[in-house]
Amino acid sequence: MPTAETTGRYTFDNDIPAAAEQLDHLAELLDPHSQRVLANTGVGPGWRCFDIGSGAGTIATWLAGRVGADGYVVAGDLKPHHVPAHHGIEVRRFDVRTDEVPAHAFDVIHARLVLMHLPERERVLHRLAQALAPGGYLVISDFHWSTASDLVLHAPNSGDEALFDLFNRTLADIAVRNGADLTWARRIHATMRAAGLAEVYTEIDVQSWAGGQSGCLLDRANSFQLEGQLRRAGMSHGQLEQVRALLLHPDFVRLSPLLLTSVGRK
Ligand SMILES: C[S@@+](CC[C@H](N)C(=O)[O-])C[C@H]1O[C@@H](n2cnc3c(N)ncnc32)[C@H](O)[C@@H]1O
Numbered sequence: 001m002p003t004a005e006t007t008g009r010y011t012f013d014n015d016i017p018a019a020a021e022q023l024d025h026l027a028e029l030l031d032p033h034s035q036r037v038l039a040n041t042g043v044g045p046g047w048r049c050f051d052i053g054s055g056a057g058t059i060a061t062w063l064a065g066r067v068g069a070d071g072y073v074v075a076g077d078l079k080p081h082h083v084p085a086h087h088g089i090e091v092r093r094f095d096v097r098t099d100e101v102p103a104h105a106f107d108v109i110h111a112r113l114v115l116m117h118l119p120e121r122e123r124v125l126h127r128l129a130q131a132l133a134p135g136g137y138l139v140i141s142d143f144h145w146s147t148a149s150d151l152v153l154h155a156p157n158s159g160d161e162a163l164f165d166l167f168n169r170t171l172a173d174i175a176v177r178n179g180a181d182l183t184w185a186r187r188i189h190a191t192m193r194a195a196g197l198a199e200v201y202t203e204i205d206v207q208s209w210a211g212g213q214s215g216c217l218l219d220r221a222n223s224f225q226l227e228g229q230l231r232r233a234g235m236s237h238g239q240l241e242q243v244r245a246l247l248l249h250p251d252f253v254r255l256s257p258l259l260l261t262s263v264g265r266k
Helices: 018-040 058-067 121-130 160-177 184-194 214-225 227-232 237-246
Strands: 048-052 072-077 089-093 106-112 132-144 152-154 198-205 208-210 253-255 258-265
Touching: 018 058, 018 106, 018 132, 018 198, 018 214, 018 258, 048 058, 058 072, 058 089, 058 106, 121 132, 121 184, 132 184, 152 160, 160 214, 160 227, 160 237, 184 198, 184 258, 208 214, 214 227, 214 237, 214 253, 227 237
Parallel strands: 048 072, 048 106, 072 089, 106 132
Antiparallel strands: 132 258, 152 253, 198 258, 208 253
C-alpha cells in the first residue's frame, strides 16, 4: 500500500501528449531484450499470454504473432489506448493492483517497467504467480535506476555532467515520491522464489545512450511529461531547456539504467 510519504500514483500518464513518444522509445530500446528472453521460454503456437502495462503494445503484438490463431494474448493497462487493434489481442482496461486477473490459465505473464512503480509490487507478483498455468512463465522486467553521479560517459561541456545528474536525481525523487522503488529490480528474483516459482533466472540489459538517439530522447520525453513536477521540485525552466539541448547533443553519452528481467516457472 502507498505509505503516508508516497502518492501511490503512477508517475507517468499515457494521456499526456509526450506519452506516445515515451512508449515508442521504450519499445525501440527494450523490445530486442524482452523478445529474446520471451523467445527463450519457447512461447509459440497455442500459448495463452497476458501482457500487463502494455504501453505501446509492441510486446503484445509480437506475442500475438508467436502464438497464432490457436493462442491468445490479453493486453491489460490502466490506460490501454496506445495498444493497436489486432485480431489476436484482447485489450483490457486493467489495474493490476486491484482488478481480478482474467480467469484464464496463462502460459506467459509479462510485465515490463510496471511493478517498480507500484507500492503493492510484492503482493502483485504473488498474485500473478498464482495466475500461471502449471509450467507457465512469469517474466518481470524493471529498471535498477541509479542516481549515482557516475552515469555520464562523455559530455560536450564542463557543467553538463552536474546538470544531467541533477535532472536524473530530481526525476528519480519524483518517481519515489509517487511510490516507485528504484532498486526493486534486484529483488524480483528473490520474490519469485518466495512466490514458489522454480527455475528462476535473471538477465540484464545495459546500453550506452547518446544524445539525439532513442535513450536520450526517452529522457527528453520524460522531461516534457513531468515538466510540472520537475518545476515544482526546483528545476528552473532554463535548466530544463539546457538539459533538453544536452539530450540532443551527439557528444553527450550516458549509461542507461540496468534493465533486470527475472523469469520464473510455476
Ligand atoms: C513505463 S510504461 C511501460 C510500458 C511497456 N510495458 C514498456 O515497457 O514499454 C508503464 C505502463 O504501465 C501502465 N500501468 C501503470 N500502472 C498500472 C497498473 N496499476 N495496472 C496496469 N497497468 C499499469 C501504464 O499505463 C503504462 O502503460
